[in-house]
Amino acid sequence: MAFGHGTHLCLGQALARVELRIALETLFRRMSGLRLAVAEEDLVHTADKIVYGLRSLPVTW
Ligand code: HEM
Incomplete structure (x- = not known):
């Protein structure tokens, strides 16, 4: 739902998911x-x- 749906489904969602995974994993590792x-x-x-x-x-x- 965060990336929209239908004709205007977010074109960057694959990149955004990778960036979020790296950023959140790094954040919680560094600030446990x-x-x-x-x-x-x-x-x-x-x-x-x-x-x-x-x-x-x-x-x-
Ligand atoms: C957490 C990050 C992101 C969120 C939550 C997000 C969310 C969304 C949503 C909800 C839409 C649909 C808007 C609508 O219905 O009018 C959208 C469209 C779009 N997003 Fe993202 N986005 C993210 C990251 C990105 C990234 C990293 C890129 C490109 C590198 C990107 C490129 C686009 C493009 C080009 C559209 C327009 C698609 C179209 O209208 O055909 N987004 N995004």
Whole structure:
């Protein structure tokens, strides 16, 4: 769903998946203590923009 569907399905999704796998694996390897700094239920989701997401993602390590 993140890469759209139909005629306008993301042409870069294969590249994006590889980049995300490398970036996230590197992040969690280098910062193995990375975790949420707030309770999960306190995260505020946004639906008022083109891209769905979180208002903020406080973390600690
Ligand atoms: C996490 C990264 C990415 C996400 C979440 C993403 C998401 C999307 C989405 C949702 C669409 C469809 C937009 C629509 O329906 O109008 C799209 C289209 C497109 N994306 Fe991506 N994209 C990402 C990375 C990339 C990369 C790395 C490239 C190129 C190197 C790329 C190239 C394109 C192109 C050319 C289209 C237009 C396809 C068309 O209209 O025929 N995207 N992308």
